[in-house]
Amino acid sequence: MKKKQMKLGVFLMGTGHHIASWRHPHVQADGCEDFAFFHKIAKIAEKGKLDMLFLSDGLSFNELSHPAELVRFEPITLLAALSVVTSHIGLAATATTTYNEPFHIARKFSSLDHLSKGRAAWNVVTSYYEDEAKNFSQDAHLDHHLRYERAKEFVEVVKGLWDSWEKDALVRDKQSGVYFDPKKLHPLNHKGKYFSVKGPLNSSRSPQGRPVLIQAGSSEDGVNFAAQIADVIFTAQQTLEEAQHFYRKVKKKAAEFGRNPDEVIIMPGVSPYIGNTEQEAREKYEQLQELIVPEIGLAFLSDYLGGIDLSRYSLDDPLPDEIPETNGNKSRRKLIIDLARRENLTIGELYKRIAGSRGHRIIFGTPEQIADQLEEWIIHEGADGFNLMFPYYPDGLSEFVDQVIPILQERGLFRKEYEGTTLREHLGLPEPESRYSPAPSQ
Amino acid sequence: MKKKQMKLGVFLMGTGHHIASWRHPHVQADGCEDFAFFHKIAKIAEKGKLDMLFLSDGLSFNELSHPAELVRFEPITLLAALSVVTSHIGLAATATTTYNEPFHIARKFSSLDHLSKGRAAWNVVTSYYEDEAKNFSQDAHLDHHLRYERAKEFVEVVKGLWDSWEKDALVRDKQSGVYFDPKKLHPLNHKGKYFSVKGPLNSSRSPQGRPVLIQAGSSEDGVNFAAQIADVIFTAQQTLEEAQHFYRKVKKKAAEFGRNPDEVIIMPGVSPYIGNTEQEAREKYEQLQELIVPEIGLAFLSDYLGGIDLSRYSLDDPLPDEIPETNGNKSRRKLIIDLARRENLTIGELYKRIAGSRGHRIIFGTPEQIADQLEEWIIHEGADGFNLMFPYYPDGLSEFVDQVIPILQERGLFRKEYEGTTLREHLGLPEPESRYSPAPSQ
Known part of the structure; x- marks a missing residue:
């Protein structure tokens, strides 16, 4: 029997996920805004037959952020450009439902799916940084729960717009002069709490039917939303036990929503350090840890905990007992607090852990050991795949592609060649039905 | 003395500007959503050393529209993809200020400018189709005058965001660990009637300093706005006399706003038919005219006049005396009514004229004659250049590049090689000062 195939994404983050990656001697410090840098990375990832490139995003500037988040390409424009120099790898961009309009989002991702001939994915987020509000004429975020309520309606509208045109609606018959068949065109006429959208979309049904949907919420609202709408779920899980718990919970919820749990792909983030x-x-990890500027590491930790002031503590103190709640990303905050408590980390140790992978799992070892650690989570149902967060680019990725991928292939855990050309095909997801398709005859 | 150089844009419109272009035997009917089709066109335009590719846009579906506007790529994603396969030609995308947010627009165009290394331009529009409102949770457009008021504030905010980072603000000094110089970073803190935007932008100052601004408003509000903010002005002018009037008016207004009139480039649209x-x-024109489906031609004219019902008139009737005003595009409506009155066109003749070039000037002739007609408007100050609206792609464009461009080059009216790499350099526009730059020392 064919073994379960691992799905692998490459989480792009400028020069690398480690906060000090840009200072690494092998790294191009200004890679974040250089297309050639991303072009190189995309080619290596495609050589490795990986499933997709993934870009996170934010709509504000925060000087405490990871340097790769200070200035960067807008994800959809970057992926549109990368679609031209790649032919198979999926292209996933983050866009928030809190400061966007569904018509724009439906159209841009449909456009990207057309450009890439079926490789687009949308990572649906509800915004983290409170400062985003202030760039969009608001004083503050909508409340966390309402952000998810808006997100749910937003995604429904987007899916409806993606269904505007049936697959064969554009006739373009030169002889008769008929350009499209109006019977196969469907306005949306949505009227809801947050949006009124008439439709139809001015983009035809895209090659994947609908671009792939990704979600990464891990709060209660987030998990419910993801289990309901996501084809792929990103998550941060530190231990196999926690990962299994999350995996079971999400698959169960998906089934409760009437979905096939196999069509909800769970991909925890993982940051691999590979050596002989x-x-x-x-030592590679330590080399990067030593490049962290302490003030920046500490500020980064404060920021992750919702802006809490840590300056009155010593780096050798434990995390204070009381960390006030904010209206930001609840699951990320909890993950970091849990990590500190579980491993009894001092503030100094904690910021160093966050600086490496922002709360995601870090694994170390020879290529064999890395493959073992990935395989273990797949076999024991902690994950269907991983979102790979390389500490620095492109070297971290090329080592993985050259040294780890062949082992995974040898073990029958990963494809040797792309079997399809769309992201849905790589992920083993069926083509989605349009809400207007006639029921198939029995 | 070097002659005044003509600026030439290529107005992309799917299969072509003629409404029946998709039925032409040489044309790929489904070109509108095929990247390879645009790739081919972009390469030809760059071979001709043309200044820029230009994409119009709309945010609604209207079945009466030009077929190339029914379904199409979203402009910024398409141009991001084209940036990879071109190296010099400018990339201009339309985006409305009525249904967008300045932070998104500033960022996307900055991203496109980074990707293309200085070739991005934004065509600022205020929206034409009333139906756009209904895709963005509104019942109707803002009033025409208020749309321009919003547009003015919108552009100010976008320029402010583009100035967020001084040119040398990103230090990225590996040795010291300093990533940026906070003294060279400027939040915006804009609070106005329509927008509150804190800033700064999470994109560094782009290669052109600011992407090029294009505007095409020709109403009183439109001309005022364009003269104030636009680097390039697109316009529809039928006769040299009208064009000269418009040219003088805009250059004068620009001077009144304290601008150098030479830095406001006026480019009327023109649709050339080239033969031996x-x-x-x-005959090439007539061949296309005969491919127009009469109902579609008539519907297209109705639509251009704001949705007026023409079905109770015969095709041989003149245009009725009373055409009700709408809240749409005022200058386009006026242009078409003026054309009908001036040339005493019947409804049938009028829709055929609109179908060819949507009210823009059409010119016919041998390559020499085409060159003459373009030169005449340049010499007599009716234009600084043209936005070329080829009736069908790519053939209309390749004929122009192969046959007309060499004549213009021979006459010293057009460049033989690109002299720079940015769109500003092609257009002879200076690099814009940041509002935060220190005054140059005397």
């Missing part, structure tokens, strides 16, 4: 020995892998 | 003889050129 485990020792060498750990 | 003038007769052959006119």
Whole structure:
């Protein structure tokens, strides 16, 4: 029997996920805004037959952020450009439902899906940084729960717009002069709490039917939303046990929503350090840890905890007992607090852990050991795949593609060639039905 | 003395500007959503050393529209993709200020300018179709005058966001660990009638300093706005006399706003039909005219006049005396009514004129005659250049590049090689000062 196939995404983050990656001697410090830098990375990822490139996003500037988030390409424009120099790999961009309009989002992702011939994915987020509100004529975010309520309606509208045109609606018959068949065109006429959208979309049904939907919410609202709408779920899980718990919970919820749990792909983030020995892998990590400017590491931790002031504590103190709640990203905050408590980390140790992978799992080892650690989570149902967060680009990725991928292929856990050309095909997801398709005859 | 150089844009419109272009035997009927089709066109335009590719846009579906406007790529994603396969030609996309947010627009165009290394332009529009409102949770457009008021504030905010980072603000000094110089970073803190935007932008100052601004409003509000903010002005002018009047008016207004009139480039639209003889050129036009489906031609005219019902008139009737005003595009409506009155056109003749070029000037002739007609308007100050609206793609464009461009080059009216790499350089526009730049020392 064919083994379960692992799905692998590449989480792009400028020069790398490690907060000090840009200072690494092998790294191009200004890669974040250089197309050639991303072009190189995309080619390596496609050589490795990986499933997709993934870009996170934010709509504000925060000087405490990871340097790769300070200035960067807008994700959809960057992926549109990368669609031209790649032919198979999926292209996933983040866009928030809190500061966008569904018509724009439906159209841009449909456009990207047409450009890439079926490789687009939308990572649906509800916004983290409170400052985003202030760039969009608001004083503050909608409340966390309402952001998800808006997101749910937003996604419904977007899916409706993607269904505007049936697959064969554009006739373009030169002889008769008929350009489209009006019977196969469907306005939306949506009227809801947050949006009124007439439709139809001015973009035909895209090659994937609908672009792939990704979600990464891990709060209660987030998990409910993801289980309901997401084809792919990103998550941060530190231990196999936690990952299994999350995996079971989400698959169960998806089934409760009437979905096939196999069509909800769970991909925790993981940051691999690869060496000829485990020792060498750990030294690579230490080399980066030493490049962290302490003030920046501490500020980064404060920011992750919702802006809490840590300056009156020593780096050797534990995290204070009381961390006030904010209206930001609840699951990320909890993950970091749990990590500190579980491993008894001092503030100094904690910021160093966050600086490496922002709360995601870090693994070390030889290519064999890396493959073992990935395989373990797949076999024991902690994950269907991983969103790979390389500490620095492109070297971290090329080492993985050259050294780890062949082992995974050898073990029958990962494709040797792309079997299809669309992202849905790579992920084993069926083509979605249009809400207007006639029921298939029995 | 070097002659005044003509600026030439290519107005992309799917299969072509003629409403029946998709039925032409040489044309790929489904070109509108095929990247390879645009790729081919972009390469030809760049071979001709043309200044820029231009994409119009709309945010609604109207079945009476030009077929190339029914379904199409979203302009910024398409141009981002084209940036990869071109190296010099400018990339101009339309985006409305009525249904967008300044932060998104500033960022997307900055991203496109980074991707293309300085070739982005934004055509600022205030929306034409009333139906756009209904895709953005509104019942109707803002009033025409208020749309321009919003547009003015919108552009100010976008320029302010483009000035967020001084040119050398991103230090990225590996040695010291300093990523940026906070003294060279400027939040915006804009609070106005329509927008509150804190800033700064999460994109560094782009290669052109600011992307090029284009405007095409020709109403009183439109001309005022264009003269104040636009680097390039698109316009529809039928006769040299009208064009000269418009040219003088805009340059004068620009001077009144304290601008250098030479830095406001006026480019009327023109649709050229090229043949070995003038007769052959006119036959190419007639061939397309005969492909117009009458109902579609008539519907297209109704639509251009704001949705007026023409079905109770015969095709041989003149245009009725009373055409009700709408809240749509005032200058386009006026242009068409004026054309009908001036040339005493019947409704049938009028829709055929509109179907060819939507009210823009059509010229016929041998390559020499085409060159003459373009040169005449340049010499006599009716235009600084033209936005070329080829009746069908790519053939209309390749004929122009192969046959007309060499004549213009021979006459010293058009560049033989690109002299720079940015769109501003092609257009002879200076690099804009940031509002935060220190005054140059005397």
